Amino acid sequence: MSAESVKPRTPDEVGVPDHIQYMHPTLVKNHGAWDYHDRPRPGVLRHVAKSGDEVFTIRAGTQRQMDVYTIRTLADIGDKFADGHIRFTTRSNIEYMVTDEAKVQPLIDALGEEGFPIGGTGASVTMISHTQGWLHCDIPGTDASGVVKGLMDMLHDEFIQEKMPNRVRITTSCCQINCGGQGDIAINVQYTKPPKINHDLVANVCERPAVVARCPVAAIRPAMVDGKPTLEIDEKKCICCGACYPPCPPMQINGDDSTKIAIWVGGKHSNARSKPTFHKLAVANLPNNAPHWPEVNAIVKRIVQAYKKDAKHWERMGEWIERIGWSRFFDMTELAFTKHHIDTWTGARNTMNSSAHIHF
């Protein structure tokens, strides 16, 4: 091979592409000039522009991790019914935009025939935002796509209808870094044991000062084991957060039986009514039982149903709990309140009740 032929191609640093070229022409035409929207049925939005133009959006759930056959099927449907334009929501739902109301039902039928549920709009449980898990992550305590598949099967009816008090945003995360993000319900790995250290590997694999610096509670210090430089952990101080594991894989945090799942509730991104909130611990120490995670599934179902039954219209999960009080939340969901629910981190006292307000 000549030197010329192996010279790598210089990248064209195009950055974020221009979206206008991919947008549906009615969206381009009415950009920034929309009047209002309503929802003719679950899974369908109707946006009306100030120009009088209407666009119907049909939203369907996907598995996010898609094979090219699935994507081409979705593209075929887009070509046939939606002028060849689609978009995705931040929660991996696909949306088709059509201007002709007569195309809405055939589009719904076509998606249904291919097994894509229509919904995720308004006061529904929409698709779970999730992480990579065992499929691709280098530090996962559990899977992501599989947990989500099981949960969305269970919550399918709440995806295709709008019968919740308000929208329900669920997230899953396969370690405590919580890449899945805040949610009305967040299902996150919670490690329960300090890392087991493979002392033979630390010196070669880890930048030891960086690992020491990474620990949030200063529980890691340099050590010598069998004449080799390594690290040791003060297990009394260790909070089992797993922060040392990504920069130093020999600090094995995951264990067959010690990697557990915790469920958190009441996170909210939106500023609507109340200010945004972080999710709070509901229950910990649930088993990590692939492929259906039945224990996790059952408790999520209980929480969703308690919220559905008791919350007022437009109250999000966290707002509902704030009104009824945590005592009733734990009663209604038949979950235990323990000393582990009381925060011990920086600013913890601010999370305590400093008033005579109590719930019975």
Place this chain on the structure above:
Amino acid sequence: MKDGEPKGKGDIHATPMLDQLEDGPWPSFVTGLKRLRDTKDAKYAPMMNDLMGQLNKSYENRKGYWKGGVVSVYGYGGGIIPRYSEVGEEYPESKEFHTLRVMPPPGFHYTTELLRQMCDIWEEHGSGLIAFHGQSGDIMFQGCTTENTQKAFDALNKIGFDLGGAGPALRTSMSCVGAARCEHSCYDEARAHRGIINQFLDEMHRPSLPYKFKFKFSGCGNDCVNAIHRADFAVIGTWRDDIKVNQERVKEHVANVGRKYMIDTVISMCPTRALSLNDDDTLDIDNKSCVRCMHCINVMTKALSPGDDKGVSVMIGGKRSLKVGDLMGTMIIPFMKLDTDEDYEKLEEFAETCIEFFADNALEHERIGECIDRIGVPAFLEAVGVEADPNMVNHPRTSSYVRTDDFDIEAAKWFERKALEAGLTVAGE
């Protein structure tokens, strides 16, 4: 066949755990993986067979088997997530299974033709598995050998797409659907998104920041891309004049849903008690008390809409737990008009100021929010040239442990600024 037994070339791994995830009404990623595995003569079929074998092993042993490494494309230092299998001897065809993080168009708009081009490229060079989208917003092309990484990138780059961020760098950004299809939109989210990210591509493609830095753009306080929780620099649409009311549509709404329901779901839910229902079923709004939370507008999409004098708030320092605990963005610029070219340039300049502050002052592996916690918000404000504003705080300090001997000088500045602002200039100047 039992897991771990030697297999002849072409044998299909048994995947009893994954097989259980094929029933039920939700689309199954396992069925998708199998379609790829079973594609006759496809280059990626053996890779997907071994990938499924390894994934099933993870399900059985509750353990992940990927480790990182270093893979990049010519000219770039980031954007590829390298994955090498720890059990590659058992699953040789998927022993390299890297991901290309590719930046999506703002608002996640695609043509079907573009999707097909991406599929073709990924069938040629990768696994045939694509995720729309990852949590940072990237299109994730999952499953590529080291050898094919450059080829896949070249092909994607030629159709106008570029790698996103990874490591200690500017990260891929997200914006909501915004002005493209939402009446709540208070600025051109996509323009701000592209303007900022494309100006700082060097920080994305050649990582040299202390740690990650994320921008996210939401058109209103509903914050559909979760910017306040997840972004170091959150841009949230807002307005400073009055909510626009169509009183006839208010009356229609009351007639449709009933007066009690209207009071329970709109009037009583206003967080600042700024709403009142008049005796004739029109709405009385105390706009000076309104905090632009969006609730009443969300409920009454036809009758109410954001005002005309639109712009953005900028909130700095959101992140998740590692390492000091969760932080939301803090209100730093309560209002910045975002209308003219100069306005957008001003936002880009402020973004640059913040990135420079971060590069110069944050410790290794410290997010900007943690850096601000360490030095205090007043020091940060001074560093980025922003004056203190009551909208930045929930309430003024409660601790008396502060030295205030220059209080009169600071107060004089406040009154001077107030006098200048009498003509309503842009905050944050």
